[in-house]
Amino acid sequence: MIEIIKDWLSKNKQFTKPLAKITTLQLSDYLILLLSFLLFSCSSITEDCYTGSHIKEQAMFPKYDSIQYFSTEVTFEDLFIEPVFQEENNEQDSIIFSFVVERSPININEDFVSFLDSAGFNRTTISEADYSAINEIFRTRPTDECLMARSCIPVYRDLLVFYQNDKAIGVAKICFTCEQFIFRGAQGETDFFGYFGEFPKLIKILNPYLKTNIEERFPS
Numbered sequence: 001m002i003e004i005i006k007d008w009l010s011k012n013k014q015f016t017k018p019l020a021k022i023t024t025l026q027l028s029d030y031l032i033l034l035l036s037f038l039l040f041s042c043s044s045i046t047e048d049c050y051t052g053s054h055i056k057e058q059a060m061f062p063k064y065d066s067i068q069y070f071s072t073e074v075t076f077e078d079l080f081i082e083p084v085f086q087e088e089n090n091e092q093d094s095i096i097f098s099f100v101v102e103r104s105p106i107n108i109n110e111d112f113v114s115f116l117d118s119a120g121f122n123r124t125t126i127s128e129a130d131y132s133a134i135n136e137i138f139r140t141r142p143t144d145e146c147l148m149a150r151s152c153i154p155v156y157r158d159l160l161v162f163y164q165n166d167k168a169i170g171v172a173k174i175c176f177t178c179e180q181f182i183f184r185g186a187q188g189e190t191d192f193f194g195y196f197g198e199f200p201k202l203i204k205i206l207n208p209y210l211k212t213n214i215e216e217r218f219p220s
Contacts, residue, residue: 002149049146052192053167060138060186060193063171064162067126067134068118069209074100075217079155095119099154099173103177108168113161124161133205134160137198138172140188148168152178157217158206176214178205 012069047172074096075092096119101149117123121170154175162185179199183190203214 031044042111050148051146052143052189052195055140055142055189055192057139058188058190060140060183061137061162062170062187063164064169066163066166067131068163069124069126070113070121070160070161070205071121071206071210072100073092073098074155074157074210076155077151080153082133092119099159101154103182105184107172108171112152113168115160121159122210126209130205133201137201138186138193138204140190141192141196143192143195144171145192146190150178150180152180154178154180158184158214174199174202177218 009047079097079101095115099116099119101120104115155177156173156175158174160172160174161168162172168185171183172186173182175181176199179194181190181193183193207213207215
């Protein structure tokens with residue numbers, strides 16, 4: 001399907017001319033993501049049934065001693081619509097895009113937190129009173145269910161950074177709207193995260209740290 005979209009773009013270059021100055025947000029990837037969203041919306045697809053019956057139950061982030069929570073109120077329109085009408089995107093836009101749409105951070109040993117701060121992410125410290133509930137959420141578990149692939153375009157507005165002795169040892173990037181995630185430094189097989197009600201449980205924990213409840217981001 002991606003090849004079909006690329007072929008369509010090559011034959012319809014008049015649509016890309018107004019976007020010629022957008023370089024930091026990677027124009028081609030942006031258009032492919034946007035067209036994929038328009039074609040597929042947020043439906044789920046199933047291929048061969050791959051189950052998690054073999055998975056060992058264990059903590060994903062077992063050795064942390066503190067958690068920093070980073071969040072942003074950036075919208076889908078801010079990321080995929082508004083940049084079309086901007087002549088030039090600044091460094092802050094590029095950083096935000098790399099974290100909430102792309103796969104940053106790739107290496108948690110790098111100082112990625114300073115980029116989150118400079119891009120204006122809201123930062124707060126998770127209370128130790130929530131650690132027990134968070135430990136239950138970030139846990140691998142066996143399941144006989146089939147792994148489902150999501151065709152929704154994720155926007156990772158929420159990031160949890162797990163620390164040990166002031167060093168980042170794990171990252172959980174969460175898109176609650178699409179129920180997708182990217183983990184760095186997690187232990188065990190995490191593909192089935194979300195199959196045990198983890199997303200609504202995590203929303204309940206994180207909402208008190210936010211000015212606007214996470215549910216208000218969901219499409220009506």
